[in-house]
Amino acid sequence: MALKSIHPETGRLALQAFLKEGSPLGPLKVLAQTIGRFFQIPLPMFRPYVVFGSEANRTVLVTERDKVLWRNTDPVTDLLGHSVLVVDGEEHDYYRNLMEPPLHPSRLHHYTEMMNQQTDRVSSTWKDGAVVDMLVENRKIALLIIMQALFSKDVWKDLPNIWKPVLKSIEYISPGAWILWRKMPRPGFHKPLRILDEYLLGIIEERRKKKDGNPDLLQHLLDTGVSDQVIRDQMLTMLIAGHDTSTALLAWTFALLGQHPEIHQRLVQEIDTLDKSPLLDKVIKESLRLYPPIHIGNRRVVKAMEFDEGRNSIPAGERIFYSIYLTHRDPAIWTNADEFCPERFSHGQKTPPFSYLPFGGGPRVCIGAAFGQAEARVVLTRLLQTYHFEFTNHKIRAHMGATLEPRPGVRMRVIKR
Numbered sequence: 001m002a003l004k005s006i007h008p009e010t011g012r013l014a015l016q017a018f019l020k021e022g023s024p025l026g027p028l029k030v031l032a033q034t035i036g037r038f039f040q041i042p043l044p045m046f047r048p049y050v051v052f053g054s055e056a057n058r059t060v061l062v063t064e065r066d067k068v069l070w071r072n073t074d075p076v077t078d079l080l081g082h083s084v085l086v087v088d089g090e091e092h093d094y095y096r097n098l099m100e101p102p103l104h105p106s107r108l109h110h111y112t113e114m115m116n117q118q119t120d121r122v123s124s125t126w127k128d129g130a131v132v133d134m135l136v137e138n139r140k141i142a143l144l145i146i147m148q149a150l151f152s153k154d155v156w157k158d159l160p161n162i163w164k165p166v167l168k169s170i171e172y173i174s175p176g177a178w179i180l181w182r183k184m185p186r187p188g189f190h191k192p193l194r195i196l197d198e199y200l201l202g203i204i205e206e207r208r209k210k211k212d213g214n215p216d217l218l219q220h221l222l223d224t225g226v227s228d229q230v231i232r233d234q235m236l237t238m239l240i241a242g243h244d245t246s247t248a249l250l251a252w253t254f255a256l257l258g259q260h261p262e263i264h265q266r267l268v269q270e271i272d273t274l275d276k277s278p279l280l281d282k283v284i285k286e287s288l289r290l291y292p293p294i295h296i297g298n299r300r301v302v303k304a305m306e307f308d309e310g311r312n313s314i315p316a317g318e319r320i321f322y323s324i325y326l327t328h329r330d331p332a333i334w335t336n337a338d339e340f341c342p343e344r345f346s347h348g349q350k351t352p353p354f355s356y357l358p359f360g361g362g363p364r365v366c367i368g369a370a371f372g373q374a375e376a377r378v379v380l381t382r383l384l385q386t387y388h389f390e391f392t393n394h395k396i397r398a399h400m401g402a403t404l405e406p407r408p409g410v411r412m413r414v415i416k417r
Contacts, residue, residue: 061362260392
C-alpha cells in the first residue's frame with residue numbers, strides 16, 4: 001500500500017510539538033494521533049516506517065521476526081561489534097545462551113547486599129540539605145552495581161577516569177545528525193572510546209591472570225573460550241545497556257515522585273512499615289510505562305512485512321521502528337494514558353499482550369530485565385529509607401538518547417532522615 005503524503009496541517013502541528021517539547025517524541029505523538037498506528041517519518045534521506053500497538057509489536061517481535069534484522073549500518077553496530085544485542089540468528093542464540101546463567105533470576109538475591117552498599121557509598125557523599133541531580137547520582141550507583149555484579153570490578157576509584165568515556169559511548173550511539181548523513185565525520189569520540197576499550201580489555205587481562213575467578217558473567221565468558229574481542233563486545237553492551245537503562249528508570253521514578261508528592265509520601269510510609277511494598281512495584285511499573293528506557297526498537301526489513309491484516313505493508317530494504325513509547329501511551333489501551341497512576345497496575349488490570357514492553361518482548365526480550373527491576377527496588381527502597389527528597393520544581397523534558405532520560409536532570413534537595 002502506498003502511504004499518503006503528510007497533510008500540511010499535520011506537518012505544522014508536528015513542528016510545533018517539536019519546538020515545544022524539544023524532542024522528536026512530540027512530533028511522533030502528533031503523527032500517531034492524526035494518521036494512526038502505521039506511518040512513515042517524512043524527512044529527506046530518512047523515511048523509516050513507524051508502527052505501534054499490541055498487534056504491530058507482536059508482528060515485529062514474534063510472528064514475523066524472521067523478516068527483520070537487528071544488525072544495522074548504525075553507530076551501535078560499529079561500537080558493539082558482535083554483541084548479543086546486534087547480531088542475529090544462530091550467532092545471537094549462541095551468545096545469549098552463554099550469558100543467561102549469570103543473569104538468571106535465581107541469582108538476584110546474591111546481589112542485594114552489594115546493591116545496598118553501593119547505594120550507600122554514593123549517597124554518603126551528599127551534604128545534608130544540598131541539592132543533587134538524581135540523574136547523575138543514580139548513574140554512579142548503576143555503574144558501580146553493574147560492574148561489581150557482572151565483572152566483580154570495584155570501579156569507585158576509577159569513576160573519574162571512565163565517567164566521560166562512558167558518557168561519550170552513550171552519546172556515540174544516540175540519535176543525531178548521523179541518521180541523515182551516515183558517513184559524516186564525528187570528531188571527539190576516538191580518544192574516549194579508546195580509553196574505555198583499554199579499560200575493559202585491562203579487566204579481561206587481569207582476570208585471565210587469576211587461577212580462580214568469581215562466578216560472574218566475565219568468568220563465565222572466559223571459561224567458554226571465546227576471544228577477548230568477543231568478551232569486550234559483551235562487556236561493553238552490558239556496561240552501556242545495563243547501567244543506562246537503570247539510570248533512566250531510577251531518575252524518572254524520582255522525577256515522577258517529586259511531581260506527585262502525595263504518592264511519594266504514601267510510598268515512604270509503606271516502605272517504612274512493610275517488608276515488601278506493593279506500591280513500590282506499581283510505581284516502578286508505571287514509571288516504565290510512561291518513560292520506557294528503550295523507547296523504540298530499530299530493525300532492518302529483509303523480507304516484505306504486512307500489518308493491519310494486509311492493509312499496510314513495508315517492502316524489503318526499509319527501516320522499521322516499533323514504538324514502545326507510543327504503545328505505552330495509546331489511549332485505546334490505557335485509560336488517562338499520559339497520567340502517572342501507579343494504581344492502574346492494581347487488581348490484575350488486563351491489557352492486550354504486547355501492549356506493555358518496557359524490556360521488549362518475544363524471544364529477544366531484554367536479558368537483564370529481572371536484574372534491572374530488582375536493582376530498582378533495592379536502590380529506591382534504600383534511598384527512600386535514608387533520605388527525604390524535595391523536588392525543586394524545575395521543568396523536565398524527555399530526551400531521546402540511547403535511552404529515554406530526563407533532561408536537564410532531576411534536581412532534588414536531600415535531607416538525611
